[in-house]
Amino acid sequence: MAGFNVTDAADQIFFALAQQSQSSFQGVVQDIEQHVIPTMASIARSLAVIGGRLADGTYTPEIADDEVAAQIDAAAAVIVRFANRVLKEIQDIINAVIDAVKHVINAAVQTALIA
Amino acid sequence: MQLTAPYSSDIDTLASSLQSDFLKFAANMQMIAGTPKGYYEQQSSQYSDFEARLAVIQMRSESLSGGVACGQALEAAKKAKIPVAGQIEESVTTALSQPDTSSASCITILAELAQRNMERLRRQHELRCNPTAKPILCTTLFSAPPISNILVAGPSDAPLVSAVAITLNELVGAERDIKPVSKE
Numbered sequence: 001m002a003g004f005n006v007t008d009a010a011d012q013i014f015f016a017l018a019q020q021s022q023s024s025f026q027g028v029v030q031d032i033e034q035h036v037i038p039t040m041a042s043i044a045r046s047l048a049v050i051g052g053r054l055a056d057g058t059y060t061p062e063i064a065d066d067e068v069a070a071q072i073d074a075a076a077a078v079i080v081r082f083a084n085r086v087l088k089e090i091q092d093i094i095n096a097v098i099d100a101v102k103h104v105i106n107a108a109v110q111t112a113l114i115a
Numbered sequence: 116m117q118l119t120a121p122y123s124s125d126i127d128t129l130a131s132s133l134q135s136d137f138l139k140f141a142a143n144m145q146m147i148a149g150t151p152k153g154y155y156e157q158q159s160s161q162y163s164d165f166e167a168r169l170a171v172i173q174m175r176s177e178s179l180s181g182g183v184a185c186g187q188a189l190e191a192a193k194k195a196k197i198p199v200a201g202q203i204e205e206s207v208t209t210a211l212s213q214p215d216t217s218s219a220s221c222i223t224i225l226a227e228l229a230q231r232n233m234e235r236l237r238r239q240h241e242l243r244c245n246p247t248a249k250p251i252l253c254t255t256l257f258s259a260p261p262i263s264n265i266l267v268a269g270p271s272d273a274p275l276v277s278a279v280a281i282t283l284n285e286l287v288g289a290e291r292d293i294k295p296v297s298k299e
Contacts, residue, residue, distance in 0.1 A: 035288075039281060046274035058255060063239065070235045070278035077228045077285040083188040084119055084221035084289045091118040098116065 004108040016100035017093065024089035031085060039078050043071050119293045120182040120220035126175050127290045133168045134283045140165075141276050142262040149250040153257075155241040162237040169233060172286070173226035177219070185221035222293075225286040232279045239275055 047068065054064040102114045140161050147153040219227075236256075243252035258265065258273035265277040 042277065043281070046277050049272060050274050053255060058251060063243070063252075066235050066239060067274050067278075070232050070275050073228045073232050074278040074281040077225055077282040080185060080189070080221050080224050080228070081285040081289040081292070083185060085292045087118045087183065087188050087221070088293050091116060094116050094118075
């Protein structure tokens with residue numbers, strides 16, 4: 001078995017963790033700026049339109065209620081997709097760390113001990 | 116390790132084609148809303164088609180195993196004090212409280228939300244686009260062309276169509292988000 005340097009191994013694992021975290025969270029921040037906020041703004045605008053139509057008598061309260069409920073479900077969809085996206089990024093970070101650990105251990109024992 | 120539902124090219128294809136067909140339908144409705152061609156009775160078959168396709172997507176998604184429940188991720192977000200407004204949380208909770216959806220993936224929840232909004236549009240179309248309803252009720256349901264106005268952040272004078280388009284877009288986007296990166 002080759003010499004196993006704990007500091008080097010930790011550095012390699014930390015590097016993988018830091019690199020994947022940076023790329024994942026950059027993606028999440030970009031997603032908030034370019035997708036979540038503009039979509040929520042669009043929903044807010046729709047709510048204002050519904051309010052205006054209710055106020056001027058174009059909509060009955062029943063129509064307005066149905067349309068408001070649809071906006072709430074649309075906002076929920078944005079949140080659910082975002083949660084899914086964050087889960088995926090966490091998954092990528094965990095898998096990057098698992099891969100790094102695998103690489104470090106297999107290199108130390110000089111065989112593909114962990115597939 | 117798998118935290119999200121596994122990617123399904125089947126769901127990706129089904130959801131994308133549904134989104135595309137829905138936008139074609141909405142664009143066409145913008146042209147004919149307020150005329151007899153736009154009456155619900157002339158268009159009702161479109162809704163059966165859309166709703167059946169959404170049901171297929173939900174069933175396919177439910178049949179996939181793996182990943183953590185979407186509700187758990189949202190619960191974790193709440194514990195981390197990420198603000199989720201009350202009614203939105205309620206909407207997600209309602210979607211989650213449907214039979215057998217408490218352990219549902221985010222994709223299944225999105226399919227459920229899309230079905231609910233599609234059904235609202237169908238109901239409003241039936242109520243507002245018929246020979247006895249005032250034409251303005253039908254024209255305000257679909258607004259005027261171009262269709263792009265209901266998809267981007269900006270003027271959206273067809274709130275319900277916009278809400279359906281958003282939920283479908285989130286469904287398509289969520290499936291794409293979990294697509295494994297090609298290692299070519």
